[in-house]
Amino acid sequence: MTIYAPYATIFDEPKVRLEQENPMNLVLRFTDDVEDRFQLGNKGANLVKMTRIGMPVPQGFTLTIDAFRAFMRERKLPVAEIRESIAWLEEVSGQKFGEGLQFSVRSSGPVSMPGMMDTVLNVKTEEELLTSAREVFSSWNGARAKEYRRLHGISEDLGTAVVVQRMVFGNNGHTSGTGVLFTRNPNSGEDELFGEYLPNAQGEELVSGATTPLALSHLQETMPEAYETLHDRVKELERHFGDMQDVEFTIEDSELFILQTRNGKRTGQAAVKIAVDLANEGLITRRAAVLQVSPEQVESLLYSHLEDAGDAKPFLTGLPAAPGAAVGRAIFTPEEAAEEAESGPVILVRPETTPDDIQGIAAATGVLTCRGGYSSHASIVARAMGKPCITGAEDAVLDISAGTLSANGSKINAGDLITIDGSTGNVYTGELELAQSEGSAELDELLEWADSTTGMRVWANADTPDMVAAARRFGARGIGLLRTERMFNEAESLELIRGYILAETASERRKALATLQDRQREDFIQIFKALGDIPLIVRLLDMPLHEFLPEGYAEGNERVANRRTEMAEVNPMMGHRGVRLGISQPGLYKMQVDAIQEARAEVHADVRLMIPQVMSQREAIVVKEHIDHAGLEVGVMMETVRACLRADRLAEHTDFFSFGTNDLTQAVFSFSREDAEKKFLNTYLEQGLLQDNPFTILDEQGVARLMDMAIRWGRDVKPELGIGICGEHGGNPESIAIAHQLGVSYVSCSPFRIPVARIAAAHAALAEG
Amino acid sequence: MTIYAPYATIFDEPKVRLEQENPMNLVLRFTDDVEDRFQLGNKGANLVKMTRIGMPVPQGFTLTIDAFRAFMRERKLPVAEIRESIAWLEEVSGQKFGEGLQFSVRSSGPVSMPGMMDTVLNVKTEEELLTSAREVFSSWNGARAKEYRRLHGISEDLGTAVVVQRMVFGNNGHTSGTGVLFTRNPNSGEDELFGEYLPNAQGEELVSGATTPLALSHLQETMPEAYETLHDRVKELERHFGDMQDVEFTIEDSELFILQTRNGKRTGQAAVKIAVDLANEGLITRRAAVLQVSPEQVESLLYSHLEDAGDAKPFLTGLPAAPGAAVGRAIFTPEEAAEEAESGPVILVRPETTPDDIQGIAAATGVLTCRGGYSSHASIVARAMGKPCITGAEDAVLDISAGTLSANGSKINAGDLITIDGSTGNVYTGELELAQSEGSAELDELLEWADSTTGMRVWANADTPDMVAAARRFGARGIGLLRTERMFNEAESLELIRGYILAETASERRKALATLQDRQREDFIQIFKALGDIPLIVRLLDMPLHEFLPEGYAEGNERVANRRTEMAEVNPMMGHRGVRLGISQPGLYKMQVDAIQEARAEVHADVRLMIPQVMSQREAIVVKEHIDHAGLEVGVMMETVRACLRADRLAEHTDFFSFGTNDLTQAVFSFSREDAEKKFLNTYLEQGLLQDNPFTILDEQGVARLMDMAIRWGRDVKPELGIGICGEHGGNPESIAIAHQLGVSYVSCSPFRIPVARIAAAHAALAEG
Secondary structure: OOOOOOOOOOOOOOOOHHHHHOOOEEEEEEEOOOOHHHHHHHHHHHHHHHHHHOOOOOOOEEEEEEHHHHHHHHOOOOOHHHHHHHHHHHHHHHOOOOOOEEEEEEEOOOOOOOOOOEEEEEEEOHHHHHHHHHHHHHHHHHHHHHHHHHHHHOOOOOOEEEEEOOOOOOOOOOOOOEEEEEEEOOOOOOOOEEEEEOOOOHHHHHHHHHOEEEEEEHHHOOOOOHHHHHHHHHHHHHHHOOEEEEEEEEOOOOOEEEEEEEEEOOOOOOOOOOHHHHHHOOOHHHHHHHHOHHHHHHHHHHOOOOOOOOOOOOOEEEEEEEOOOEEEEEOHHHHHHHHHHHHHEEEEOOOOHHHHHHHHHHHOEEEEOOOOOOOOOHHHHHHOOOOOEEOOOOOEEEEEEOEEEEEEEEEOOOOOOEEEOOOEEEEOOOOOOOEOOOOOHHHHHHHHHHOOOOEEEEEEEEOOOOHHHHHHHHHOOOOOEEHHHHHOOHHHHHHHHHHHHHHOOOOHHHHHHHHHHHHHHHHHHHHHHHHOOOOEEOOOOOOOOOHHOOOOOOOOOOHHHHHHHHHHOOOOOHOOOOHHHHOHHHHHHHHHHHHHHHHHHHHOOOOOEEEEEOHHHHHHHHHHHHHHHHOEEEEEEEOOOOHHHHHHHHHEEEEEEOOOOOHHHHHHHOOOOHHHHHHOOHHHHHOOOOOHHHHHOOOOOOHHHHHHHHHHHHHHHHHOOOEEEOOOHHHHHHHHHHHHHHOOOOOEEEEEHHHHHHHHHHHHHHOOO | OOOOOOOOOOOOOOHHHOOOOOOOEEEEEOOOOOOOOHHHHHHHHHHHHHHHHOOOOEEEEEEEEHHHHHHHHOOOOOHHHHHHHHHHHHHHHHHOOOOOOOOOOOOOOOOOOOOOOOOOEEEHHHHHHHHHHHHHHHHOOOHHHHHHHHHOOOOOOOEEEEEEEEEOOOOOOOOEEEEEEOOOOOOOOOOOOOOEEEEOOHHHHHOOOOOOOHHHHHHHHOHHHHHHHHHHHHHHHHHHOOOOOOEEEEEEEEEEEEEEEEEOOOHHHHHHEEEEEEHHHOOOOOHHHHHHHHHHHHOOOOOOOOOOOOOOOOOEEEEEEEEOOOEEHHHOHHHHHHHHHHOEEEEEEEEOOOOHHHOOOOOOOEEEEEOOOOOOHHHHHHHHHOEEEEOOOOOOOOOOOOOOEEOOEEEEEOOEEEEOOOOOEEEEEEOOEOOOOOOOOHHHHHHHHHHOOOOEEEEEEOOOOHHHHHHHOOOOOOEEEEEEEHHHHHHHHHHHHHHHHHOOOOHHHHHHHHHHHHHHHHHHHHHHHHHOOOOOOEEOOOOHHHHHHOOOOOOHHHHHHHHHHHHOOOHHHHOOOOOOHHOOOHHHHHHHHHHHHHHHOOOOOOOOEOOOOOOOOHHHHHHHHHHHOOOOOOEEEOHHHHHHHHHHHHHHOOOOHHHHHHHHHHHOOOOHHHHHHHHOHHHHHHOOOOOOOOOOOOOOOOOOHHHHHHHHHHHHHHOOOOOEEEOOOOOOOHHHHHHHOOOOEEEEEEEHHHHHHHHHHHHHHHHHH
């Protein structure tokens, strides 16, 4: 009897920040030796840091978050300590409070929060200073601040500090002024100061927009020495903080003061360039550079997007099924789409798509369907091809014969320009301006650094030679999932597999398979040519055969109708598909493997075979009898719960596991994804029954827990077992972080998600410290 | 971090008999001190036992299974030891081998096996004895014996022994004879010798059937003393072996010899009576009595069955969906069935059944459908009602308007008598003889003893007052599952729930619910009256609402058609049903609970509520907000995998678990039961990919493993957590044994399976020793 330990994982509890036991500090000066942002807020902590490295910071002090808490309990401010600090400031500045010495009073929280009382300037009396501080503290409980915290899940326990700082005056004449700058260009990432300057003015005038500010070059021309000092000081800040800074400064009678600094916001393009430049300049490590760029920033680099929809109102909204934006003429049939695409971009608009629409989707720059969800045919194909897609636009009334698309009172005709935003689900009439995607040499460099931080690799799901080529271009280390359904769904092959299904004699079946094998051999040859030296996992046929005889095909043909009735299923997702097909029709799998072997004889390729929908080692053993003659590695798709529960046995009989997290999620939740997304998943998300859509972000508490057990059981038996994830989760940063914790060997995702996945994988590894 | 131990359970490995290290014994005499049937075979071991207790056994010796193995290795018999034993027998008997002393030579295996060389009589020489022994040993590898072992999974390692025994002669004149007897009546269980006797004959004549044997009373009349001795001797054997014996005897010159004894085969009725009588006579313990009766014997007591189909050939075969046999007139519509049933038994024959057929099924004595599987509507309803049912009789051509049922060249008309055997799936024309089911006082007594052996209780699944009453009659300790679907499916309620589904205003919806509540209150009152003081678990509505608007209902009505389209699902099993319905339509669950509360105000009842299809504690919490005002215990149906993976959290928020093993099996295997049983499950069973249908026998390696973890996690949090199983597995003996190992509190099954379940539960407990 093995000893049982109640199973627990890192996934069980959200991480919480531990309360630290510090002595109470109610008032801290910028010169004090405390930098804790949970005591001082971000602003206060940065002022301490700047003071410490000798920046010309107007001095002051902070009423800490401990003071905030005391205030909330007892409605009292630490007046004695405040007076002591004022006396200290009078001594340091040589000026009297209320005369030369005036203060600004600002809130300073660990997170910045709209709705908080922000700034009171020119505070001249203690009646005034205490009142301002009380107001800042009290504004923590203002309705807007509370609502913001609720919406963003910010803890009520965080609290806010108050920063009291000596005023300096940019409005003291023509040798005074105020400005803001970024230490590098926040759009392009170029290494140049980028900012604005207003002579003889205070900061509020710059922000209010009442006066048009001047370029920084004005300061350079009028006060070159002050500019040089500014340049040196802010570059010193950049070096110190190891990141591009967003700085507020004031010049008072030719003397420079730095009022505030923080890491600057930037575009994805700038983020990548700045991070790589900083690392190459030796200012930060390569690891820090990798951490500076978020997966979302990388993503924004790769998809076209709406520069700014501005006042444009969508006339139709659907599900954001595949990210990116596209402009094109709305075309309603795949044939016309293929034809029209030659004379300019088109958006394919369909009630929903089927395998027959593939050519149309391939020709279009974007896809819009009236029905379907995130997992509908259009979604999956478009995501895989890296094209924007909107599905489930249910308000649309599409009249294909009339050539019109109506929705919410608007109507467009076939051939009219529309803009779709697959990141939001919005559809606009006419052409909106798009920002085009751009890769860069810096991105390639950054991603190489990213790869070096982790042993977890990024592979790609790819079904065509083009996609295999794209995968390699984006840095895939392997093809983790090649679905072979496409090879049966192309027009001529489709007739062959239908012939196989409808065959009444073994001889007819054999003939259909033989011809299919010839076609698939040629197909594999093209794929292997694109593959180069990376490994390729071919998934044997998964889809139920009845999908090859859809309603509408060969109407009136009795043989087809009968076969269709025979094969009909109540719950096709859990029906006669995957390995069950391989068991009942062993000739199909053998044909596929023989086609692969024939192709390998012509083009060298590192091919591995994968069996879908397995639930027991017996299935793997029986299928292997039909395909082992090829001598290739054979793995199983882990997408049934029972496969996970029998992972130890499966590991004995197979070479690798690849988790199919889409189907596994369906099985763990007993949710049919298609039905769930149409029927009740939104209610669940809105009511907080689910925090995230488990088909987008891997379910930590359930699915990942099962995967964790399966991986441990499998590796107990075979420590060298290769383990991958090839569901759509493989391209999702949160899911990639979970994958890293699970210790998988690779995640496999759409080629166009690879850069995102590589940076996300690195972040996951670096988060472990 | 909790320490992780790779999870292992008792379910991991089949138990194997350990090889024992014994010294080689090639020849053993009946007087030797070895009783091991794996050395002597059953026959040899019983002869040793009888010798030991002083039975008049013709003496002899056994060539052991070690000798068999040595022979198989070296083709040599232990001739020296055989000679020694012959010399010993000559000494004991005072006769010379080949003269007065002759031998019989028989095979004696640990399991009896057709195809083995059985008996050589009157062996007079060593040339002959050795040859016979060699032939017996060699017959182990005969084609028929090998095939038998393969079919029955008997190990090739068992081997066989050879018994060499002194001949006694029943053909020695009128004071000699031979006979066989049972020590009690094997049909009724009455305590009387039951057997046959043939004077002046050897045993072979008795068996051959060439001569008609006489009743034992002949012996009693002609040789009263011999009869008395025989009676005393066989009763002594019965006492010694603690079971009814099947004895072969010979009388040689008025001297009685017992040649062989073994536990006698018997009917279910006899098994129960004999076991109870033996215990009440003090010959065996009550536990031993419980172990003497198999679940199958109890089952045979409860269902009508074909006495003997004899030469009758079925004209149609389907799936054996619900056990038992029935004779009746074939009727093709539920209305006619209800009418015709008043003038005699009818069999309802339908293409498939729907809730509209309920009255017809209730009126019929059996059900036959052309389509459907083990889980189709007809199967489930018929099993629940304890009626025989055959589904999926796909060769049937049913023409309802013509009133004919044709199959395989036969045709019957509506009203013709047919016989169905729901235990085999066979349908016969005309009336075959049935054996009727009978309970008995002995059965009740035995089941009470059974209950006292285990803490695991047997509850019932029951939906109607009649079924609740039946459940109590069969000894249910609670109702573990009352499905409320029926309360919506009766004609008038059906219109109300349809009104609710089709309502366009909240007010319409409220009105429909209010009327439904009145009807359901009355329904619950009837159920509570039947319930008495046992607890009742009511499962809140589980079925997807679209099932209330089946194809064919209100054809041409656009509102219905639109709503049906809106609600259609691709994989309804994993769609908008169960708790997902409770979340999106909280009024429905509240109405059900309010109806229960109103009914409880009139009739006292111990009611507990159960939420179906739960996958997270948040769902349970949200639903409880709508139903907690009733102050009833609330439990969850454990039928999604995620519920099992989150059992610790669910235990915090709920009062009990009930595993819905049907749906859980579907989710673990990713098998849609209905599709699987139609499409590929047979292939899996035939090819040995599955040993059993996991919907019949709980899957030890997968489903039970997950349940085991869930139970441990749940009880870690709440040790007193009540845990039940309410899938159909609850009535299956093998599954009940697994349930016992899992430590569940109760299994809940069809009322008509309760006696079977009670005996199976006891066997499971006693098997643990």
